[in-house]
Amino acid sequence: MLRLGFPVIGVSDLPRAVTFWTAALNLTETGERASARWRALDHSDGSGHALGLMYSESPVEEYPRLHLDLLVDTSEEQLAEISRPVELGAHQVDWNNYPSEADFVVLADPDGNRFCVVDLSKAPSGS
Structure with a gap:
Protein backbone atom coordinates (compact mmCIF):
# COMPACT_ATOMS: atom_id res chain seq x y z
CA MET A 1 0.00 0.00 0.00
CA LEU A 2 1.30 3.47 -0.92
CA ARG A 3 1.80 5.85 2.01
CA LEU A 4 3.32 9.27 2.53
CA GLY A 5 6.84 9.29 3.94
CA PHE A 6 8.54 12.48 5.01
CA PRO A 7 9.91 15.57 3.25
CA VAL A 8 13.33 15.37 1.62
CA ILE A 9 15.52 18.41 0.97
CA GLY A 10 18.17 18.44 -1.74
CA VAL A 11 21.47 19.84 -0.46
CA SER A 12 24.93 20.48 -1.86
CA ASP A 13 26.79 19.98 1.44
CA LEU A 14 25.35 17.03 3.38
CA PRO A 15 27.38 17.42 6.62
CA ARG A 16 26.54 21.14 6.81
CA ALA A 17 22.85 20.41 6.19
CA VAL A 18 22.80 17.74 8.93
CA THR A 19 24.36 20.21 11.36
CA PHE A 20 21.91 22.98 10.44
CA TRP A 21 18.64 20.99 10.43
CA THR A 22 19.41 18.94 13.57
CA ALA A 23 20.11 22.17 15.48
CA ALA A 24 17.28 24.19 13.91
CA LEU A 25 14.56 21.61 14.58
CA ASN A 26 16.04 19.61 17.47
CA LEU A 27 16.32 16.48 15.32
CA THR A 28 18.74 13.57 15.55
CA GLU A 29 20.68 11.98 12.73
CA THR A 30 19.97 8.29 12.24
CA GLY A 31 22.18 5.67 10.68
CA GLU A 32 19.26 4.30 8.68
CA ARG A 33 20.31 3.97 5.03
CA ALA A 34 23.03 6.58 5.63
CA SER A 35 25.42 7.08 2.74
CA ALA A 36 27.57 9.76 1.12
CA ARG A 37 24.38 11.01 -0.59
CA TRP A 38 21.66 10.47 2.07
CA ARG A 39 20.81 11.11 5.72
CA ALA A 40 17.58 10.62 7.64
CA LEU A 41 16.75 12.85 10.59
CA ASP A 42 14.35 11.76 13.32
CA HIS A 43 12.39 13.63 15.96
CA SER A 44 14.52 13.73 19.10
CA ASP A 45 11.64 12.38 21.19
CA GLY A 46 11.83 9.08 19.29
CA SER A 47 8.50 9.55 17.50
CA GLY A 48 9.96 8.74 14.08
CA HIS A 49 11.26 10.26 10.90
CA ALA A 50 11.06 14.00 10.40
CA LEU A 51 13.24 14.94 7.44
CA GLY A 52 15.46 13.46 4.77
CA LEU A 53 18.54 15.13 3.31
CA MET A 54 19.77 14.06 -0.11
CA TYR A 55 22.82 15.27 -1.99
CA SER A 56 21.76 17.21 -5.09
CA GLU A 57 23.61 18.95 -7.89
CA SER A 58 20.51 20.76 -9.16
CA PRO A 59 20.21 24.50 -8.52
CA VAL A 60 17.97 25.90 -5.81
CA GLU A 61 14.61 27.20 -7.09
CA GLU A 62 14.07 30.91 -6.54
CA TYR A 63 10.32 30.40 -6.11
CA PRO A 64 9.89 26.77 -5.04
CA ARG A 65 6.46 25.26 -5.37
CA LEU A 66 7.04 23.02 -2.36
CA HIS A 67 8.67 24.18 0.87
Missing part, protein backbone atom coordinates in the same frame (compact mmCIF):
# COMPACT_ATOMS: atom_id res chain seq x y z
CA LEU A 68 8.63 23.64 4.63
CA ASP A 69 6.41 25.70 6.94
CA LEU A 70 7.78 25.87 10.48
CA LEU A 71 5.02 26.87 12.89
CA VAL A 72 4.97 29.07 16.00
CA ASP A 73 2.03 30.30 18.06
CA THR A 74 2.90 33.98 18.65
CA SER A 75 4.66 36.97 17.10
CA GLU A 76 7.25 36.85 19.89
CA GLU A 77 8.03 33.21 19.12
CA GLN A 78 8.26 34.06 15.42
CA LEU A 79 10.93 36.70 16.08
CA ALA A 80 12.93 34.28 18.24
CA GLU A 81 12.56 31.41 15.79
CA ILE A 82 13.68 33.58 12.90
CA SER A 83 16.79 34.64 14.82
CA ARG A 84 17.79 31.10 15.81
CA PRO A 85 18.09 29.63 12.28
CA VAL A 86 19.91 32.79 11.14
CA GLU A 87 22.46 32.24 13.92
CA LEU A 88 22.85 28.67 12.59
CA GLY A 89 23.60 29.84 9.04
CA ALA A 90 20.21 30.58 7.43
CA HIS A 91 19.38 33.98 5.97
CA GLN A 92 16.22 35.98 5.50
CA VAL A 93 15.13 36.11 1.86
CA ASP A 94 14.26 39.37 0.16
CA TRP A 95 10.82 38.05 -0.82
CA ASN A 96 8.76 40.20 -3.18
CA ASN A 97 5.58 38.12 -2.89
CA TYR A 98 4.53 38.93 0.69
CA PRO A 99 0.81 39.64 1.05
CA SER A 100 -0.23 42.58 3.19
CA GLU A 101 -0.06 41.64 6.88
CA ALA A 102 1.82 38.41 6.12
CA ASP A 103 1.77 35.69 8.76
CA PHE A 104 5.07 34.21 7.49
CA VAL A 105 8.70 35.16 6.96
CA VAL A 106 10.75 33.48 4.24
CA LEU A 107 14.20 32.17 5.16
CA ALA A 108 16.74 30.04 3.30
CA ASP A 109 18.91 27.33 4.82
CA PRO A 110 22.71 27.38 4.21
CA ASP A 111 22.11 25.60 0.87
CA GLY A 112 19.57 28.24 -0.21
CA ASN A 113 16.46 26.05 0.25
CA ARG A 114 13.50 28.24 1.18
CA PHE A 115 11.31 27.69 4.22
CA CYS A 116 8.81 29.82 6.13
CA VAL A 117 8.38 30.61 9.80
CA VAL A 118 4.62 31.04 10.22
CA ASP A 119 2.96 32.88 13.12
CA LEU A 120 -0.31 30.99 13.64
CA SER A 121 -1.77 33.88 15.66
CA LYS A 122 -1.80 35.93 12.43
CA ALA A 123 -2.97 33.14 10.13
CA PRO A 124 -6.27 33.70 8.36
CA SER A 125 -9.19 31.87 9.87
CA GLY A 126 -11.01 29.20 7.88
CA SER A 127 -14.34 31.06 7.94
Whole structure:
Protein backbone atom coordinates (compact mmCIF):
# COMPACT_ATOMS: atom_id res chain seq x y z
CA MET A 1 0.00 0.00 0.00
CA LEU A 2 1.30 3.47 -0.92
CA ARG A 3 1.80 5.85 2.01
CA LEU A 4 3.32 9.27 2.53
CA GLY A 5 6.84 9.29 3.94
CA PHE A 6 8.54 12.48 5.01
CA PRO A 7 9.91 15.57 3.25
CA VAL A 8 13.33 15.37 1.62
CA ILE A 9 15.52 18.41 0.97
CA GLY A 10 18.17 18.44 -1.74
CA VAL A 11 21.47 19.84 -0.46
CA SER A 12 24.93 20.48 -1.86
CA ASP A 13 26.79 19.98 1.44
CA LEU A 14 25.35 17.03 3.38
CA PRO A 15 27.38 17.42 6.62
CA ARG A 16 26.54 21.14 6.81
CA ALA A 17 22.85 20.41 6.19
CA VAL A 18 22.80 17.74 8.93
CA THR A 19 24.36 20.21 11.36
CA PHE A 20 21.91 22.98 10.44
CA TRP A 21 18.64 20.99 10.43
CA THR A 22 19.41 18.94 13.57
CA ALA A 23 20.11 22.17 15.48
CA ALA A 24 17.28 24.19 13.91
CA LEU A 25 14.56 21.61 14.58
CA ASN A 26 16.04 19.61 17.47
CA LEU A 27 16.32 16.48 15.32
CA THR A 28 18.74 13.57 15.55
CA GLU A 29 20.68 11.98 12.73
CA THR A 30 19.97 8.29 12.24
CA GLY A 31 22.18 5.67 10.68
CA GLU A 32 19.26 4.30 8.68
CA ARG A 33 20.31 3.97 5.03
CA ALA A 34 23.03 6.58 5.63
CA SER A 35 25.42 7.08 2.74
CA ALA A 36 27.57 9.76 1.12
CA ARG A 37 24.38 11.01 -0.59
CA TRP A 38 21.66 10.47 2.07
CA ARG A 39 20.81 11.11 5.72
CA ALA A 40 17.58 10.62 7.64
CA LEU A 41 16.75 12.85 10.59
CA ASP A 42 14.35 11.76 13.32
CA HIS A 43 12.39 13.63 15.96
CA SER A 44 14.52 13.73 19.10
CA ASP A 45 11.64 12.38 21.19
CA GLY A 46 11.83 9.08 19.29
CA SER A 47 8.50 9.55 17.50
CA GLY A 48 9.96 8.74 14.08
CA HIS A 49 11.26 10.26 10.90
CA ALA A 50 11.06 14.00 10.40
CA LEU A 51 13.24 14.94 7.44
CA GLY A 52 15.46 13.46 4.77
CA LEU A 53 18.54 15.13 3.31
CA MET A 54 19.77 14.06 -0.11
CA TYR A 55 22.82 15.27 -1.99
CA SER A 56 21.76 17.21 -5.09
CA GLU A 57 23.61 18.95 -7.89
CA SER A 58 20.51 20.76 -9.16
CA PRO A 59 20.21 24.50 -8.52
CA VAL A 60 17.97 25.90 -5.81
CA GLU A 61 14.61 27.20 -7.09
CA GLU A 62 14.07 30.91 -6.54
CA TYR A 63 10.32 30.40 -6.11
CA PRO A 64 9.89 26.77 -5.04
CA ARG A 65 6.46 25.26 -5.37
CA LEU A 66 7.04 23.02 -2.36
CA HIS A 67 8.67 24.18 0.87
CA LEU A 68 8.63 23.64 4.63
CA ASP A 69 6.41 25.70 6.94
CA LEU A 70 7.78 25.87 10.48
CA LEU A 71 5.02 26.87 12.89
CA VAL A 72 4.97 29.07 16.00
CA ASP A 73 2.03 30.30 18.06
CA THR A 74 2.90 33.98 18.65
CA SER A 75 4.66 36.97 17.10
CA GLU A 76 7.25 36.85 19.89
CA GLU A 77 8.03 33.21 19.12
CA GLN A 78 8.26 34.06 15.42
CA LEU A 79 10.93 36.70 16.08
CA ALA A 80 12.93 34.28 18.24
CA GLU A 81 12.56 31.41 15.79
CA ILE A 82 13.68 33.58 12.90
CA SER A 83 16.79 34.64 14.82
CA ARG A 84 17.79 31.10 15.81
CA PRO A 85 18.09 29.63 12.28
CA VAL A 86 19.91 32.79 11.14
CA GLU A 87 22.46 32.24 13.92
CA LEU A 88 22.85 28.67 12.59
CA GLY A 89 23.60 29.84 9.04
CA ALA A 90 20.21 30.58 7.43
CA HIS A 91 19.38 33.98 5.97
CA GLN A 92 16.22 35.98 5.50
CA VAL A 93 15.13 36.11 1.86
CA ASP A 94 14.26 39.37 0.16
CA TRP A 95 10.82 38.05 -0.82
CA ASN A 96 8.76 40.20 -3.18
CA ASN A 97 5.58 38.12 -2.89
CA TYR A 98 4.53 38.93 0.69
CA PRO A 99 0.81 39.64 1.05
CA SER A 100 -0.23 42.58 3.19
CA GLU A 101 -0.06 41.64 6.88
CA ALA A 102 1.82 38.41 6.12
CA ASP A 103 1.77 35.69 8.76
CA PHE A 104 5.07 34.21 7.49
CA VAL A 105 8.70 35.16 6.96
CA VAL A 106 10.75 33.48 4.24
CA LEU A 107 14.20 32.17 5.16
CA ALA A 108 16.74 30.04 3.30
CA ASP A 109 18.91 27.33 4.82
CA PRO A 110 22.71 27.38 4.21
CA ASP A 111 22.11 25.60 0.87
CA GLY A 112 19.57 28.24 -0.21
CA ASN A 113 16.46 26.05 0.25
CA ARG A 114 13.50 28.24 1.18
CA PHE A 115 11.31 27.69 4.22
CA CYS A 116 8.81 29.82 6.13
CA VAL A 117 8.38 30.61 9.80
CA VAL A 118 4.62 31.04 10.22
CA ASP A 119 2.96 32.88 13.12
CA LEU A 120 -0.31 30.99 13.64
CA SER A 121 -1.77 33.88 15.66
CA LYS A 122 -1.80 35.93 12.43
CA ALA A 123 -2.97 33.14 10.13
CA PRO A 124 -6.27 33.70 8.36
CA SER A 125 -9.19 31.87 9.87
CA GLY A 126 -11.01 29.20 7.88
CA SER A 127 -14.34 31.06 7.94
